[in-house]
Every structure is written in C-alpha cells, then in structure tokens.
Amino acid sequence: MFMPSVVFIALLVGIPFVLAVLYAFSDARIGGTSFHFVGFENFRSILHSPSFRKALQNSIVFTLCAQAIVIVCSNILAIALEKPFRGRGFVRFLILLPWVAPVSLGTIGWKWILDSIYSVITWVLVALHVYKPYSAPMWLGEPHLAMASVVLVHCWRLIPFSTVIMLAGRSAIPREIPEAAAIDGAGFWRTLFQINIPMMTPILSVAVLFGIIFTFTDMTVVYILTAGGPFDSTQTLPSLAFATGIAGSDLAAGAAISLFLVPVLVAVAYLMLRVAHRAEVV
Amino acid sequence: MSARGAARRGAARAMHVFVLVFFTGLLAFPFFWMVIAAFKQNIDLYTVENNPFKFNLPPTLDHIRLLFGETRFVRWLGNTALVGAIVVAITLLLAVPAAYSLTRLTGRWGERLGIGIFLTYLIPPTLLFIPMSRVVAILGLQDTIWSVVLVYPTMTIPFSIWLLMGFFKSIPKELEDAAMVDGLTRFGAFLKLVVPISVSGILTVVIFSFTLVTQEFVYALTFISPESNQMVGVGIPIFLVRGDVYFWGSLMAACLVASLPIAVLYNLFLDRFIAGFTVGSIK
Amino acid sequence: MAIVETRKLTKVFKEGELGAVNDVSLATEEGEFLVFLGPSGSGKTTLLRMIAGLEIPTSGEILIGGQVVNDLTPRERRIAMVFQSYALYPHLTVYKNIAFPLKAQKVPKEEHRGKVEWAAGLLGIGKLLDRKPRELSGGERQRVALARAIVRQPAVFLLDEPLSNLDAKLRASARQELEEFQGQIGTTMIYVTHDQVEAMAMGDRIVVMNFGRVHQIGSPAEVYGDPADTFVATFLGSPPMNLVQAGDLIVGFRPENFFPVARLAGQAALPADIRIQERQGPFVPLRFRISHEEYLGADRITYGLLEGDRFDGTKVISRLPAGQSASLPSGSLHAFAVAESDLRFFDTRTQVKSAAKPYPWA
Numbered sequence: 001m002f003m004p005s006v007v008f009i010a011l012l013v014g015i016p017f018v019l020a021v022l023y024a025f026s027d028a029r030i031g032g033t034s035f036h037f038v039g040f041e042n043f044r045s046i047l048h049s050p051s052f053r054k055a056l057q058n059s060i061v062f063t064l065c066a067q068a069i070v071i072v073c074s075n076i077l078a079i080a081l082e083k084p085f086r087g088r089g090f091v092r093f094l095i096l097l098p099w100v101a102p103v104s105l106g107t108i109g110w111k112w113i114l115d116s117i118y119s120v121i122t123w124v125l126v127a128l129h130v131y132k133p134y135s136a137p138m139w140l141g142e143p144h145l146a147m148a149s150v151v152l153v154h155c156w157r158l159i160p161f162s163t164v165i166m167l168a169g170r171s172a173i174p175r176e177i178p179e180a181a182a183i184d185g186a187g188f189w190r191t192l193f194q195i196n197i198p199m200m201t202p203i204l205s206v207a208v209l210f211g212i213i214f215t216f217t218d219m220t221v222v223y224i225l226t227a228g229g230p231f232d233s234t235q236t237l238p239s240l241a242f243a244t245g246i247a248g249s250d251l252a253a254g255a256a257i258s259l260f261l262v263p264v265l266v267a268v269a270y271l272m273l274r275v276a277h278r279a280e281v282v
Numbered sequence: 283m284s285a286r287g288a289a290r291r292g293a294a295r296a297m298h299v300f301v302l303v304f305f306t307g308l309l310a311f312p313f314f315w316m317v318i319a320a321f322k323q324n325i326d327l328y329t330v331e332n333n334p335f336k337f338n339l340p341p342t343l344d345h346i347r348l349l350f351g352e353t354r355f356v357r358w359l360g361n362t363a364l365v366g367a368i369v370v371a372i373t374l375l376l377a378v379p380a381a382y383s384l385t386r387l388t389g390r391w392g393e394r395l396g397i398g399i400f401l402t403y404l405i406p407p408t409l410l411f412i413p414m415s416r417v418v419a420i421l422g423l424q425d426t427i428w429s430v431v432l433v434y435p436t437m438t439i440p441f442s443i444w445l446l447m448g449f450f451k452s453i454p455k456e457l458e459d460a461a462m463v464d465g466l467t468r469f470g471a472f473l474k475l476v477v478p479i480s481v482s483g484i485l486t487v488v489i490f491s492f493t494l495v496t497q498e499f500v501y502a503l504t505f506i507s508p509e510s511n512q513m514v515g516v517g518i519p520i521f522l523v524r525g526d527v528y529f530w531g532s533l534m535a536a537c538l539v540a541s542l543p544i545a546v547l548y549n550l551f552l553d554r555f556i557a558g559f560t561v562g563s564i565k
Numbered sequence: 566m567a568i569v570e571t572r573k574l575t576k577v578f579k580e581g582e583l584g585a586v587n588d589v590s591l592a593t594e595e596g597e598f599l600v601f602l603g604p605s606g607s608g609k610t611t612l613l614r615m616i617a618g619l620e621i622p623t624s625g626e627i628l629i630g631g632q633v634v635n636d637l638t639p640r641e642r643r644i645a646m647v648f649q650s651y652a653l654y655p656h657l658t659v660y661k662n663i664a665f666p667l668k669a670q671k672v673p674k675e676e677h678r679g680k681v682e683w684a685a686g687l688l689g690i691g692k693l694l695d696r697k698p699r700e701l702s703g704g705e706r707q708r709v710a711l712a713r714a715i716v717r718q719p720a721v722f723l724l725d726e727p728l729s730n731l732d733a734k735l736r737a738s739a740r741q742e743l744e745e746f747q748g749q750i751g752t753t754m755i756y757v758t759h760d761q762v763e764a765m766a767m768g769d770r771i772v773v774m775n776f777g778r779v780h781q782i783g784s785p786a787e788v789y790g791d792p793a794d795t796f797v798a799t800f801l802g803s804p805p806m807n808l809v810q811a812g813d814l815i816v817g818f819r820p821e822n823f824f825p826v827a828r829l830a831g832q833a834a835l836p837a838d839i840r841i842q843e844r845q846g847p848f849v850p851l852r853f854r855i856s857h858e859e860y861l862g863a864d865r866i867t868y869g870l871l872e873g874d875r876f877d878g879t880k881v882i883s884r885l886p887a888g889q890s891a892s893l894p895s896g897s898l899h900a901f902a903v904a905e906s907d908l909r910f911f912d913t914r915t916q917v918k919s920a921a922k923p924y925p926w927a
Contacts (some may be wrong), residue, residue: 002380002395005439012417012436013402019413028416073305080301091302093549094310100548101313101541102497102515108537109312112319112530118327120315120334133330160309164552179619180652184713185640185669194665198656217406220499224519238408238500245412246504255412262409269401276397 023255030249042256051232052257055240058147062236063215066154070211071204073155074162075197078170081163099160107224110153114139114225143233146226150234153225154215161214162207169203170196205275209268216264237261313541320345320535327531345531354509355536358517361427365513366495368431373438373491378484380439381446382472386455396447403440407500415504429505430513434498438491445490449483450476489551496544514540567630567643567720567753569593569616574625576611576777584623585611587777593721593755598747600768601757604800608777609757610725616755617646617723630720640669645714646723649730651706653698659685659709660694666717684716687749703731704739711743715750722747722754728763740766761801765789773797791909792817795916798909804866806909807881814919815911820866820884822907825893826850826900849908853881853901855893865890872898 027038046052077095081088098106113120116138125131140146173196181191197204219238222228228235228243235243237260245254318334319327321341332338349355384396407414414433415424423429453476461471477484495513502513509521518536522529570592577584586608593599601609614620616627618639627634634642645666654662663681672680685691688708698706707727714722727743728736744767747754758764764771765785773780773788773796781793792798792806798817799805806817826848855869867883867890883901893899912919 001383002443005376005380005399005443006395008376009399009402009436009439012433013405013410016410016413016417017405019416020410023413023416030415076301077305080298080305091306093545094306096549096552097313097541097545098309100493100545100552101537102499102544104499104515104519105537105541106312108519108533109316112528112534113312113315115530117330118334118530123330123334156309156312159305174650174652176648176650176652177654179639180646180648181654181665181669182619183617183639183644183646184666185717186665187640187669190669195654199654201656213404213406217408219408223499223503238406241408241412242500242504246415251412251416258409258412261406265404265406265409269404272404273397 020255020259023252024259026252028251028255030246030251038252042252046253046256051235052240054232055235055237055257056260058234059216059236059238062147062151062154063212065151066158066215067208067211069151069155070158070162071208073159074166074207077159077163078166079192081167082170095163096160098157103157103218103220104224106157107153107221110149110156111140111225114149116141140226141230143230146230146234150222150225153221154218157221158211158214162211165203165207166200169200169207172203173199202275202278205271209272209275213265213268217261313538316534316538316541319530319533320538322531324531345529345535348529349532349535349539353522353532353536354512354517355514355522355539357510358512358514359540361511362496362514365427365431365434366492369434369438369495370488370491372431372435373442373487374484376435377439377442377446377487378477381443382450382476384443385447385450396444399440400444401440403437403444407437407498411500411504414501418505424505425507425511427506427511427513430495430498430501433501433505434491434495437498438487438494442487442491445487446480446483449480453479486551489547493544493548496540568595568628569721569753569755570628571612571616572626572628574612574615574627575623576608576615576620577623584608584777586615586622588625589774589777589779591772591779591782593753594769596751596753597769598744598754598756598767600764600771601755601774602759602761602764602768602771602800603774604759606776607759607774609759609772609774611777612774613723613725613755613757616721617644618642643717643720644723645717645719645721647707647710647714647725647727649726651698651710651727651730653706653709653713655698657697658694659690659696659698659701662698662709663694663713663716666713670717680716681712684712687715688712688746704735707731707739708742711746715752719752722752724754724756726758728758729760743767761803765801773800775800791918793918795911798911804882804884807879808911809871809876809879809881810913811875813913814921815913815916817909817911818903818907820882823851823853823881823883823901823903824885824890825853826902847905848902849905851876851901851903852898853883854898855895857895858892860887860892863887865892867893 024042025037025039027034027036027041081092081095112118119136119139121139122131122136125136126133131137137145139149177195177199178191181195186195216236217238219236219242222234222236222239223242226234228239237257241254241258244257245251248254318337321343322337323339323342323344326332326337326339329338380399384399387395418424418429418433421432423432458468458471458475461475462468466474496515498513499515502516503520506512506516509517512521514536518533518540522533522536572590574586574589575584576586589608589612601612603609611620615622616629618634618637618641622635629642629644654665657665660681663684664677667677667680681694682691685694688711690705690708690712693701693705693709698709701709710727724743728739731739740763756763756767768785770782770784771788772782773793775796781788781797783791783793788797789801792801795808795815795817799808802819804820806819807823809816809818852872853869854872855867857868859866859868863886865885865887867885869881869883871877871879871881910919910922911917912921
C-alpha cells in the first residue's frame, strides 16, 4: 500500500534531483533546447565569480549567526513560558505568529518596518534624538545593515519554532531532577548549564538541525527583503541560484549553484539520524 | 514571609515579565504594524513627521476596498484554497495507506523506508526548483495551478507519512487482530478501526498540508507567471507592487487577511507537529 | 545533626478548598528516625517538600536547628533528600553524581575524591563509580542516591518513599540496609511512606497523617497499642483492628487478641490458656460465627460475624499463629473472648480515644 507514495516520491523527487546534477554539467538555458555536456565548466566559472563566493559566505554566516541567536533566545523564552500563568495561551499564539504566517507575508511586513524613508524604527530613533531627521541609515540599503536585517528576519521566524521545541524538551525532564539539583546546592545557572541543557541535547540538536535547514535553504526572505542587494551583498546560495537560473535564464549555472547545498544537507541528515539512533538506545 | 524572600521573588517576577513582554513585542510587532498600516489613510501613512503609532487622521477602509475590488487578491485566495484542498486530498490518499503499511511491515524495513521517506523532506525546493521547472514545462503544466498541485505533494507526503507512522505505531496490533477474528478483512479493519482512532492524526496531516501550500513560495514563483493563476503567498509580494511603487496600505491589509486565519489554524495543531519534528527523541 | 520543627504549618493549593497540609506542629528529636505515615493524599509528601524548601507554605513556620528557614532556599538549609525515583542525573557517571553537591557548594576539587570514596564506601558502591545510572539496578540506584545525599554531611535527611520502586524481595533487604545506615551515621532522618509495615519496622516515632492533619505522633508501640483515634487504629496493623459499635462508644480490639476459649479438638496448648496466664483481669466473652478463613503458613486469619444481642452481625477478624489454632468449619459457632485490658474505646461521634467504658458489660 505504500508503493504509490514511494513511486510518486521517487519520480518527482528523484528524477529532478538527477536532472539537477545533469543540468549542472550542461549548458541548458530557459527557452533554448540545446543540451550539451560541458564538464566542470559551470563549476569553474561560478567558483571564480565573486558574487558566488559572497553568496556562499553569506549562506554560512547568516545561518550560523541566526542559529546562535535563536538558541539563546529560545532557551530564555522557553524558561519564561514553562510555568502556567494567566493568558499564557494568548501569549503563545502571539509568539508563534512569525512561524505560522506565510514567510513571504511576514517578510513584507518587515520590509515596511525597515523601509528607507518610512521605517518606524527610524521614526523612534529620530524621536529619541539618536539621529537627526532624514539622516538615519537606510536599513536595507547599506550592505552590513542589510545583512543584519536578513539575519534578523530569519531569527524572528525561527525563535517561535525553536522555543516550542525547547519547551517540549524541558517538559520531558522529570521534575525531580532540577529539584535534586536545587537541594544539592546548584543555583539557577549551574542547573541550567550542567543539568538541563545536557539532558536536552537530543531535542536541542533537532531544533538546531532543522533551524539550519530552514535558514540555509531559504530564498524567500532574501528575495523579498533585499532581492539580493544592495550590490549582491545579501545574496545567498538559493537566492543566487534563482536569480541566475530563472531570472537569468541560465539553468545550468543555477543548477550548479544550488548543488552546493547538498554537502550541508547530507551532513545535517547524517547528524539527525545519529540523534534519532541515540535516542532509541538510551 | 520575610522581606528577603519576598524581594527575591519580586525580582524574579519582574525579570519574567520583562522577558515575556520583550519577546512577545518583538515577535508580534510586525502584525500589529500591519493592522495599523492597513487602516491608515495614505496621507497619514506617508508623512514622515507623523507619529506612526496613532491615527493622526481617522482610519479608512480604502486599502481594503482597493485590495478586494481592484486587485486579483480574491482570486489568489481562491486559487490557494483550491490547490490546498486538492493537495490535501492527494496527500491523504497516498500517505495514509503508506504510513499504515509501513508501520505494519515486519522487520526493520518498515523503519528504514520510513526514515528514507522522511529524509526526502530534507531535500529543499531551492535545490529542485530548476529541473522541476523543466519537468513542469515538458508536462505542459507551466503557468497553471496544476503545476503546483503536482509538485506540492512531494513536500507534504514525506512528513505526513512520518507523522502518521507515529500515530499508527501507538495502536496495538491486537486491536486489528481481534477485528479480523471477528470477521473483518485487513482492509476492512483498517477502514473501520484504525482510521477512526487516528482522526486527530489525520486532521493534523490535513492542517499541515494545507498550511504548507499557503506558505510555499519558490515553486509557485517559478512555475506560475500569469497573475490570475498565482497563489496568495506569491501574488502579494509580486503583483501588489506596480513597477517600483509599493501600495503599502493594501499590501499590509493583504498580509493580514492572508496570515491570520492560517495562523489560527496552525496554532491549534502545533503540538502534534512538534511531535513529528522531534523524531521521537522525547520518549 | 539538627532538630526539625514545624509550627502550625499549612499549605493550601487551591483557595477555598481543604489544604494539603493543615496546621501541623511537630518536632523531631536529635538523631531520630521519624516516619511520616499516611495514605495517598494525606499530605505527608507535601509536608516533606515544605521542609525541604521545594514548596512554599501558605502559613506557619519551619525551623531547622532552631533557626527559622522559611525564606531559605533548599541549598541554604543544609538538608539532603532522596526522591522516590532517586532523581539521579542520567548523563553523569556515579562518581560525578555523588560529586555534584560538592561541586555546587564550591568544595575545593582536591577534596572531592576523598569524600566521594568515603560516601561510596559507606554504601558499598565503590565499584560502580564509573557507571552511568541507566546501567544500575534499582537497589544500586538507591545506594547512589544515598551516597549523593550523605556526601555533604547534611543536618537532616529527607526520604520520600525510596523503597516503593523496588520489588518486594529487594524491599526487605533495602529496608534493613537503610536502618543500619541511619544507625551508623546518626543523622536525623525524616522518612515518608504509606506502608505501615515499613513505618513500624524502621521508625523511632511515627507521625500518622490523613487529609493533611496529624492524628498521632508516637513510638510504634504507642501508635499500635494505644491509638489516638479510629483512623490510627485501623491504619496500623494488618488485618486492621476490629471495631464494634456499642451505643455512644466504639469498642476496638486487635485480631490477635481475639481467640477461642474452649479447648478445641487436637489442640495442644490453648491460646486462651497462655493468654489467661499472661493477663490479669476479666475477659469479655463473645460468640463468633465463622464465615471463612485464610491459611498463611505462619498465621491463620479467620473471618466471621459476632452473634448476640449487643453486637449482632458485626464483622470481625481473628488472627492466630497457625500452630496454636485449628481450622474451624465455615458456619460453625464458637465461644471467643477478648481480655478487657486489650479493649480500646473511641467516642462514636468524634472517633477519638475515649476514657469511658460501656456499662454494664455483658
């Protein structure tokens, strides 16, 4: 009874995956019908291209920065949400909005918040006299600020997801263990770092690994927020692949760029299997 | 209770409240902001000196009227709903039997195939979209909603199978054996016994698949060009911008209308999704 | 070593409802093994947790070593606790588990090994120091929990039903080890259990609780032989004390004090003969119709009804050593008796011990 699904997936995932590899070694273009193998030509040219190298660097940097921030914030938030309080359900709903709303729409919201002229952040900073009117930086217009904005939006999206997973992980720790630690003399920080977090390692790993995937393979945030600009400073591998392959009609180069996602995905998949395996052994 | 104990508890409380207010504010702010922008008159919206937090001129329904009357917004909502419904149906049709038979498969193969299927969920659209666009073109589905109807199940089915396997595993085999002793065939037992018990699991799959359709961006952007056939998640950022001009009021209204119902729906089933994500790491 | 004292301690979880612990005042003695005994929901665990600092009292005071500790965190109270599930840190080795309190209290690292090995030696787990908790048996885990508790040399030990997770056979030997352990170290121990056999075997004194209230505090002999009310009377002892309604009073007598007076065929020494010699004073004759009996090897438990105008129809139980009793056929009627000195009286309305005696006694 599972054959239909397996066949469906094998066809519609397996074949495109193989095609992606084939394209990367070809000269395919949108609209054209030519298809010749060109060996490693595509890879050579993109590896020489500075925008590719920037995109690769960005992909890695954005992902790592976002994950670091998300882990810390979601831990704090999970601790705050643990004990029941009045209105907790409503607070949870609000906190989850970034994750449950469609990516593109949340990102547009941020685009409006970070708008170069009408940004509410600018308004507040001007009102606080941090900047003179009309002299505040362009949040999406200056390369470093734009990069920070992309990371910000990714964090904003991921914190709810991570928090919920952390909450699940914390609730799986039997109540008596932190109590024993309290009686043994451990304070808040020692209990957190030496007891809670080590016991939550499987869950933490899952949250981190999924978070890495969501950030590393996302092109929506970049596409909508900055379109890769200014001057390609916020391009990431997926967004560059789209810009090159679809917008730029160079299917082959686009495919080659997107293949660079594979090593990271393989590593993540391997680590996830390790975590799942360990969980069963314990 | 002495002052010292009360003071210590008071400080902890204050910290607690601060953390909650800070994060709730940060995370929910953009949506609050959407609400304000959606109802502000353009003059108010685009005057830099005005305090953005209040309505300096009375609120207006103009943006909403524009959105529903002069754009294809309603059409996009309809497209998305239709695609969502069909994809949900396809997913259920394929994933439910698959999950069931994989769970009941004796030996390690069931587990292995299950994990293999789950791993395909890790292959992102941003890797496959380029060759997929060619496949879609060859099949003649380019620029129609059927392109995504075909492709979205590749994303919903793996995760759904994984979710459902978790559910079916918790139904003891003895229940079905008893039903078969009572005269049902294995398929009859499945239909009359397993499915009703797993209603919440199946509901979770429905919600998950539907929300995935609404969230998806890359495939819809790649496969569908004409405005009237587009999904709402792509239509809003692409087509509500005329040239370089952003109609922020209508844009925000659109985001709000499209996000909130989905958010409510997803929220109701969150705990089950998390169970699926954590791959049984929590016992 | 310290005395733990509570003064009018109350804990209410939900406003308007009966508290989990109501107005409890008690004090341990130096170095004693004090048992909190009661059924589930009696508040004994809540009481223990308040002493530990894990629950905040609604009102009342807790004193350790003469100092009010209400505002002190658990770690400031110098207590050690063993949980029902032992709460061993699963990701740490046995050594690290035992060393954890030392680390937390910032004891210099050089001293760790000595102290851990001392505690492990005391409990005979020296060989297990490199294992992880999941590799240990239930009994071994309990010993690790005890080692972790003793390593900081606390003033008071608190134990929350530590034997209930062990299977029956292990429980008896673990109980013995615990008693020896306490005797060795001499620290004041407060032990929570619902098992009255454990309480009687281990406790120097027992605090009998129900619905958050203390019913009686006394030595095993006191709570067993001289119960303060019908709850204590029936909670201790298995089978429970026989209670017979006599107007304003309830008359109680233990199954082992209820025996036949006429010599029955095939019996060597009559229990009555032995008991009459042991006790002075009058006996109360009762007519006992047998319904069924249980032969337990060492004991024989006989169930039946009293007959006679005063107590007709009351269900009572007799318990005698199997060697000193005979199997009585179901449905037969026999002359049984209880020594008057073995009778206990309780007021019908308040259920509390009463000094009055029903008169005339017939």
